[in-house]
Amino acid sequence: MGNKKSSRMFIFFSLLPAILIYTVFKVLPVFEVFKLSFYRLSVLSFSEKFVGLHNFRALIHDNNFIRAFQNSVLLIVYVTIITLVLSLMFASILVNLKIKGSSFYRVIFYVPSVLSIVVIGGIFAAIYDSKNGLLVSILGFFGLKGPELGFLGDQSIVIYSIMLVMVWQALGYYMVMYMAAMSSIPKNIYEAAEIDGANSAVKFFNVTIPLIWSSIRTTLSFFIISNINMSFLIATILTGGGPDGASEVFLTYMYNQAYTNQSYGYGMAIGVVVFIFSFVVSAIVSFVTKREVLQY
Template identity: 55%
Template sequence: MKERKGKGLFVFYCLAPAAILFIVFMIIPTIDIFRMSLFKWGGYTADKKFVGLDNFKMLFQSDRFYQAFQNSILLIVMVTIITFALALIFAYILSRERLKGQTFFRVIFYIPNILSVVVISAIFSAIYDPNQGLLNSFLNLFRGANNPVLWLGDQKIVIYSIVIAMVWQAIGYYMVMYMASMANVPESLYESASLEGAGKITQFFTITIPLIWSNIRTTLTFFVISTINMSFLLVKAMTNGGPDGASNVFLSYMYQEAYTNSSYGYGMAIGVMVFLFSFALAGILNVATKRPDIEF
């Protein structure tokens, strides 16, 4: 009895610091966001006015919020699909094919993940520069230089320019993760499939993907949620939501309203919507990607 009590106290003392930190820096601030969303407050004064759900009513009547919502959905869908498709393909090629310099390719692909957002933003801002940028310089070989493409200044294409930067930043990390998973797939399965006449593509979809699905499922949920945060960092550093709000996403729009326009209560209402959206999206992904475990 004493031994069990001693183990319980040991576990309690080990978990208590982490639990306290989680409550203080996660639970309490989250609750405070919900509370502040019910007030009209500039954020820098002591004047607070309780307005109930008025901030949410303003939110659902705002065209800028719907634009930020649309941009966020577009980034989540496009960046996730492109990143995971390329990461899986590259991981499969580097795992299954005998290529010279495999270690070199792994390092090259992984480098973007260790760079800070500021560095990535500077790199792509230079690439997208309308006058001396690498991308326009290349396009000028096939078309005139009189009308340069404004990659970060055109409302129609700015969000797609951010998609490219986000994919470039994330692809190497997930490629390395999937290579580690693919290394655990028995070689005998591929040999048997080859004897049965299955090609590389068939083996990829019938052997590799099913056997590493649990890893794909876990990384997919984390990636989608982290995309919401990463999109804000890149937008803030590269475009600051411009031109004319065309590249705004959830968190950049919240930041502008809360800290630039001094509408802190309204900004916290946006934060509540982001929290609920992220929570719902994680639940949907968890249900939609659930598959029976395959043992081998």
């Protein structure tokens, strides 16, 4: 009995530092954000005034926030779908077709996910350059012209330019994860499917996808959360939310309101909305993608 108690005490004190750090730097800030969202205050002011739900009511009528919300949803939906489809496709090709030098391609695809966001921003700032950029040069080679204001200056396409960067950055990371899951599928399952007359497409959709579904489900929830953070970093570096707010997303707008416009309470209200939105979307994705785990 004494040994069990000593063991529990040892486990408790071993975990205590991690629990304290997590509580101080994760849990308490969340509660503080919720609290501050009910106040009117600025970063430079030491006074605060309780305004209840005023900040949240103002968000409903804030056209700039609504546009940032729409941009964020657009990026979450399109970037998630495009990245998922491409990463699954490339993973299947590299695992099943036995392409020569597949390890080399795996490394090449994975490199963008380990690059600094600043480096990625510099690369695509050069690619999107309206005068001497790579895209302008390619279009010129085919006798075409790019947008007059550039890929990052045209309000109608700037969000899609950011979308391309996000797909490029995330593609290799998820491809490698899916390759690891596909590599663990026994070959005899594919051989049995071939005996039954299944072609490559049938094997992919009826064998590969169901057997790695747990990995897909896990990465979907993770990707949606990371998408919100990544859109903030890339939009900040490439456009700063411009032109004229056309590339504003959740967190760029929150940052601008809290620190640039000195409306800290209003910015925290946006943070609360982002938190709830992330939680709800993750819960919906987890529920919709729930399937019986297949054993092999």
